[in-house]
Amino acid sequence: AQSVSQHNHHVILSEAASLELGCNYSYGGTVNLFWYVQYPGQHLQLLLKYFSGDPLVKGIKGFEAEFIKSKFSFNLRKPSVQWSDTAEYFCAVAGRNFVFGPGTRLSVLP
């Protein structure tokens, strides 16, 4: 069965620290990959997506993610986080089905 895992349940960083959130999936076919973000009290919104082409994709607010097919991974990165990045981040994979990961809560300390 298709599944998505995220490495960390809760990440706590200080402002200006670098961020990397892990995401791995299990599915052998072609996939579309997504990262969504949910800020406190707000709806889920798309951060970035990968369909094909350059495996390094750039999204909004300085986020980027790299698709490594051989590792079935799609990790999210940001060089320098801000307090306003405090949110929950969800990786999602569209293969046979559309599946969300369990989410990683990011807390950025001012």
Added chain:
Amino acid sequence: ETGVTQTPRHLVMGMTNKKSLKCEQHLGHNAMYWYKQSAKKPLELMFVYSLEERVENNSVPSRFSPECPNSSHLFLHLHTLQPEDSALYLCASSQEPDQPQHFGDGTRLSIL
């Protein structure tokens, strides 16, 4: 404004009540979804509709009954719910089932 509108925003109901959640999308999308978001649990996909036909039903109890009368509207009919059904119910839509989804703000459901 996401283009996906859910009503009501909050709903409190007893276990014997019957109520419905409504979702409307103004994006011209072909696929619509119901999700359940509970504290400390992954986002759970409940139902998927594509072109008004149900294409996925993830072993959801029969006390949840979806209805998709047209490509812009999606309902979730609720009856004889249990306390563990208290959660945030999210509606989403996308152009096709493998495309990015746009989410509504959700309905916060509390079962007494």
